[in-house]
Amino acid sequence: MMWKRFLLAILPMVLIIALPLCLRKPAEQIDLSADQLVIVSPHNEAIRFEFEQGFRRYYRERTGRKVSIDWRATGGTSEIVRYVNSAFTANFRDYWRNELGKSWSDAVEQAYGNRRLRPGEDGYDARAAFLASPVGIGIDLFFGGGQYDLHKQAQIGTLVPCGLRERQPDLFAGAEPALTRTMGGEIWYDENDCYYGACFSSFGICQNLDRLRGLGYDVEGDVGPMRTWRDLADTRLLGHIGLADPSKSGSINKCFEMLVQREMQDRMAALSGELASGAVTQAQGLDVSWAEAMTLIKQIGGNAAYLTFSASQVPVDTARGQIAAGMSIDFYGRSQAEWEERHVGRKTMVYHTPDAGSSVSADPIGLFRGAPNAERAKMFIDYVMSVDGQRLWNYLPGEPGGPQKYSLQRLPVRRDMYSAEHRRHMSAPEAAPYELAGAFTYQGAWTGPLFDVLRTTVRVMVIDCQDELKAAWRAIVAAGGPAAVPEAMAAFRELPYAHHEARDVSQLLQEAESQTRTTRDWALFFRDSYGRALALATQGK
Structure with a gap:
């Protein structure tokens, strides 16, 4: 047992030393x-x-x-950030102990990078020492x-x-x-x-024109029919969408955030009368809008043929015709479309940023x-x-x-x-990025503080529970679509938290133990809701 404890104790330091050499x-x-x-x-x-x-x-x-x-x-931005944070923690711990001669603790670890700490508050001595230190990685x-x-x-x-x-x-x-x-x-x-x-960077949809024609879409010339994020939820695309994992790529998570922003802005605009009269509060409107955006993500996830760790895989597979469409970062979509046209001799793939659907x-x-x-x-x-x-x-x-x-x-x-x-x-x-930026106003207060919450929610809701999600969505589509089975859709729409609770949820995701417990509970929640949606859709309800 002693040697196991010894290995566990030195493993983080070994990784910190070895990883840069490997990279x-x-x-x-x-x-x-x-x-x-x-x-x-x-x-x-x-x-x-x-x-x-x-x-x-x-x-x-x-x-x-x-x-x-x-x-x-080291991989995508998310992986880089995890490495950077671990390396700085290890090196500041060494500085704190060996240069300053102080005792390290979990409280010190939590405090040194806490921007909210102010002079006189508990832990500020660690924060001040870090900001004055020459510690690097x-x-x-x-x-x-x-x-x-x-x-x-x-x-x-x-x-x-x-x-x-x-x-x-x-x-x-x-x-x-x-x-x-x-x-x-x-x-x-x-x-x-x-x-x-x-x-x-902006974000949009890459589309294979040949595949979409085969699915019954009217493709006029070289213009793809996917003009809005909601188009990706079309039931004709069942099994024909590619999605990437937002927990592995900050850019893909930003893409999901753009979808959420557009959907929330549309829903809030639809509620403008009730909001103005006071029949619906701002918080209630945001709860409804967030729920609609999450439902849209579930529908698109239900249409997915696969989910990949690589942000660049979706445009590559779209160009090859392995999928009909997918969400993409602009430069991946444009470069793949250009490469495909140059090598095939005709335009088979297009990239489009949804109209007023992405910030820059x-x-x-x-x-x-x-x-x-x-x-x-x-x-x-x-x-x-x-x-x-x-x-x-x-x-x-x-x-x-x-x-x-x-x-x-x-x-x-x-x-x-x-x-x-x-x-x-x-x-x-x-x-024209400056013109594009002027056509869409990013409501940072709605989703900006929830960036990490969003990536974790999408990962659990769509990726970790993908088999149950796809089975439920297929059953809803087979039953005639969302309007035909309202009870099934009600179960399909359920969320483990509302928008007004998301900041508290964000705190639960900050520590490893509570994050593990929270995401496990979410997985159980979604599997249950998808299972009930499947059963109700099968019954035609």
């Missing part, structure tokens, strides 16, 4: 004679390649020296991922000010500055200088506390935000200043990149 790119690709920079990123290999090549040129021009980037790829930059996750890192204190505003004041000057902080309810850079959006979010870059190569890291941020770096996102390969090898199919964040001159060289010259 390093092969030694033969790292020029040890060059200056080093260490970056963790969920960006794909094409993006990493182009930005490394571009930064090498930029760095040599300014310093006369070579630079080599050590990319750490041997990584310089967090490049990519969603604003939500980098904002949380900035609040914890693992990301620190990088000084971009002092070095590049022109980016923030004028009536229409190159960098805009917020639009359409989204935040594109941190007011405290801890992260900056480098490129834009930014994928940021941020500097880590204790960065071992901090000045070099700041130079990389300067490059990414420069015109030279911004060209890489959407210029065609071979165009002046464009990428060497890959068409990245991302949209630059700088407003001045959308001039007629720049558009001449772009793969998406028609892109």
Whole structure:
């Protein structure tokens, strides 16, 4: 028993030490004679390649020296965040014990990253010690991922000010500055200088035109019939949708959040009369709207042919015709559609952002506390935000200043990149992210604080209970659809909590033990509701 306890005690430290070594790119690709920079990123290999090549040129021009980037790829943003949090906890624990000579406890662990603590409150000494410490994790930059996750890192204190505003004041000057902080309810850079959006993302639907024609859809020319998120719940799509797991990808969770936002905004608009008269309170309206959005997600999940861990798998399978449609990040959808048309010789796949159905979010870059190569890291941020770096996102390969090898199919964040001159060289010259952002207002108070709740709810509701969900939805469809079996749909719609209770639920998900207990209870709840929906639909009720 002693050796088992010993292994359990040292295992976390072994993982913290070993994981970065496993994630390093092969030694033969790292020029040890060059200056080093260490970056963790969920960006794909094409993006990493182009930005490394571009930064090498930029760095040599300014310093006369070579630079080599050590990319750490731990998976999606969610996996990166889990690793970063674990590594900072382990390293601060070592600093707290060995440098400060203090005793570590669960209370200290909970306190050091708690942004809500104020001077004089219990645990603030740990918080203050962390914010004043040089503790790092041997990584310089967090490049990519969603604003939500980098904002949380900035609040914890693992990301620190990088000084971009002092070095590049022109980016923030004028009536229409190159960098805009917020639009359409989204935040594109941190007011405290801890992260900056480098490129834009929006979310939509990728569609295989041939498959949809075969299912009876009227496909006019090259325009896909999936124009809204609700179209994915069409019963004709039963077994023809692909979905990715939002608990593995922050971008996919953002995609689900856009669906929820659109549905809630539509439902709240429908309730406007009752809200104005006081017949329905704001909280009641949000409860109804949240429930409708969750029902829509269940219906789409019921239509799914499969659920994958990979955000890029859905557009790939759509292009191949293995599925008819699926939710996608814009750049995955656009790049796959472009590749397919180039290789097949005709347009077989299209990507569409639902009309007023998505905000425009930014994928940021941020500097880590204790960065071992901090000045070099700041130079990389300067490059990414420069015109030279911004060209890489959407210029065609071979165009002046464009990428060497890959068409990245991302949209630059700088407003001045959308001039007629720049558009001449772009793969998406028609892109208008600022106009798209102005057409949709993200109601951050409705869903922003529930981002983690949403990803966990969708995972349990759709993925963990997928067999029961699909069986219930198939039975409802076979019985004539939702309107034909109202009792079955009532059971299908049930949720373990209402929107007004979601913030309390969020607290339950913060600690491992209560999270395990809560998600287990949810799984039992959903399996029971799906089972009753199946039975009622089979009976025609």
